[in-house]
Amino acid sequence: MNEELSELINADYPLPDPRWDYSQIWTHSQEAAAQLQELLTYMATIEDATPETDRKIKSQLDSIGQRLNTARRLVDS
Secondary structure, eight states: OOHHHHHHSOTTSOOOOTTSTTHHHHHHHHHHHHHHHHHHHHHHTOSSOOHHHHHHHHHHHHHHHHHHHHHHHHHHO
16 A cells, blocks of 8 residues: 555554455545545635636545445445
């Protein structure tokens, strides 16, 4: 696991053994959770909506959704 990912992952949960059946799903879910937390922090700083902030929020939500969809596909396979 790269250093950047390990910084994003919630420290309340131990890093999973890569051989664990749910390791990849856990990793994608933790990355999505970290991205969501970043988005919520960003949104808390916004006073008024603008086209620029809307684009940034939509982009982040799309990225989070893609990561969760990847985790979902792993469950299905």
